[in-house]
Amino acid sequence: MRDGSSSAAHEAADMTRRMVCGGIAGMAAKTATNPLERIKMLSQTGEHGSQGKQSVVSLYRSILANEGVLGLWAGNGANLLRVFPAKAVVFFKQ
16 A cells, blocks of 8 residues: 555656646746747837837847846746746646
8 A cells, every 4th residue: 555655646746846847948948038029029019119110130229228138038927927837737748
């Protein structure tokens, strides 16, 4: 009986570890790509600057000038709250 409960505990720990690792991996990937996503979003919505169509480089420079380096990661916290559970579930199923 001990072996059965030990095996179940080991399996539960393994699933938890996979979920946490999947969530952290998803968060790392989203954080790494957030500057490009932010530039893409601003380009699509036209919210940054009133100069009409801006190039990727000019949007990048505009964000740095107006918001600083951390401006490239604006909105990343909310994104991470969404990504962690979604990626944890994906790794749980594998």
